[in-house]
Amino acid sequence: MNIVSKIFKNKKTLPLNIFLEKILYNKKYGYYSKKNPFGIKGDFITSPMVSKLFGEIIGIWCVAFWEKLGFPKKIKIVEMGPGNGKLSLSLINVFSNFKEFNESFELILLEKSKKLKKEQKQKLKSKKVKWIKSLEEIKSGPIIFLSNEFFDALPIKQFIKKNNLLYERYVENIDNKKIIFSDKRNKSKILNKKIYKNFFKNKNFIEFPIDAIKLLEIISKKIKKFNGGIIFFDYGYCKNNATDTLQSVKKHKYSNVLKDLGNSDITHLIDFDFFSFFLKQNGLQLEGVVKQGTFLKKMGIVERANIISKNMTFKEKADLFYRLKRLIDEKEMGDLFKVLFFKKKGLNFSLGFK
Template identity: 30%
Template sequence: MTPLGRRLAAEIAAAGPISVARYMAACLGDPLHGYYATRDPFGPQGDFVTAPEISQMFGELIGLWCAEAWMRLGSPAVLRLVELGPGRGTLMADALRAARALPPFRAALDVRLVETSPTLRARQEAALAGVGVPVAWASDVDEIPPGPALVIANEFFDALPIRQFVKVQDGWRERLVGLAEGDDPAALRFGLAPEPEPMLADAPGEPGAVLEVGEAGLDIARRLAERFAATGGAALAIDYGHARPGFGDTLQAVRAHAYADPLAEPGEADLTAHVDFAALGRVARKAGAVVHGPVTQGAFLRGLGLAERAAALKRGAAPPVAAAVDAAAARLAGGGDGMGELFKVLAFGSPGMGPLPGFGLPGIDTGGPHP
């Protein structure tokens, strides 16, 4: 068992089972043994590859999206350009390079990166050295100075803690992490709370159904939407998840590009869960924001001009380079079970911005209108 696993086992032995949310928060964010605090997990040598690592086209198109959104906000003299969970800083570096095409936009930028991992902050600082715009770091969205803001959240919400509830005969009981029986005193297992959850007493569901609630992500969406309604701005969330409300256990662990047991080695694997885009949109709308989408990542990138950008990169390029560009575009926006269909894109922002780029196609059916 890992050092974090032993510590969690001691906590459980002393105070009882913990929620899945508490377990995820410790595994990912513990300052000593948490997954993101102790390593750089991105790229072929890490545990997973994100869209910015696949091709510069992704970040460049996001940068141009931000420039258009800035103009929709009235081209404010100072714009907080914020990224939540910026990884290695690759997306932001590519976005700022694309922003050179619009000098007034670039001159307005005050870049803020919300990151809690010292390891990744160092990576981001190296990637953004010499970009020519102010860059600062924060640990929470509430630390971002006031004023108009554009917020990028690429594969951010999926790594936030969730609670899980399982439907049994007498209602919905919360799934908890407790100690397993056997010779290993630190071995962990899933179990259920002894009593049903009162807040879900009227929630429908078949026996055995799993309901996931991402309270941390919904809280961030609410705070951002309230900010945008008051001072202007928009958020762009790109992640894998479901557009319609539904049931299912989506908690997964990934290590070395392969799935792993979420409880086997706490702190040594990436833990994620599918994002409920319908819930994000519902919370943002209730807080006063206008919601755009969700649409698939493929539709979004094609709407931003992915094909045209790929053609520009291939112009005059050697055949192997041109083939690599085509492969990257297909990986980012292709259909089937790839990123282009599995990943969704949702934006929410201040009223009066009008239709935003990339959302020209009808949004995905999220199960009917939401208040």
């Protein structure tokens, strides 16, 4: 059986989000179940892999937030989609420098891929780390939810407006030989009236992060009940863009979304305006959405690099600053990547955002 027949079984078409779910996360043939996507030998590299300074800065930010929360005796740090565990590892190292925080934190990981969970368990031996299957398992707080390049990897739906009629994007199987996009008149109720009227009404192309909003609903509930916030890093845009942002990457190069299925990473750009709209609607308070470069510089990443480079050889220094540039330069990850921070209403904490 080829991969197309495995995905479609007896169906001729699948909604885009179901197709993405299968091709990325199916337990047998899904991209994240069979291959290690990260690093030079893989398909892409993320910020925690570019430099450990990235994780250090987020760790320090978490400690500062915990102080602002009044030094609670217990604090939950929840990383969603931890990949190869690099960010979590940096966080554990940073936290070990802050005695009281180190005794208070628990690191909770939400990971869907069995293969990656296994890798994380090998890397993160600390008793402070725990894995969960659903965010609903979290029953107390305060909680800091965080993620890097997580939401861009979750399946989305796409809707297209033509002559004032709404169509949903499907993927169609042509005789198990090739697949194409095809649009059908929208029947799904998922774009509920309130969201549609208040956010998408004037757009002719809609990317609807159906899986992300299910998680954001739980996250908002937990933050309102137990206190805390959510900070996440991802690539995307803030102003209305209304275009197809689905993209596929293989061996560090863009590839065709409908080709070489199961061997390429398929993601989309995050619409930070929509995420902000949705979290506000769910009763959280926006602190800000800023560029990754701005956030890291405000948090003192350049000064930190200067300090740790003092006793380095020329070669080590060159490597450190080359990596730093990748994280903060506007032509590299500094501008396209953004940081969003929402918190419980009334909390006064804006480090890195003001």
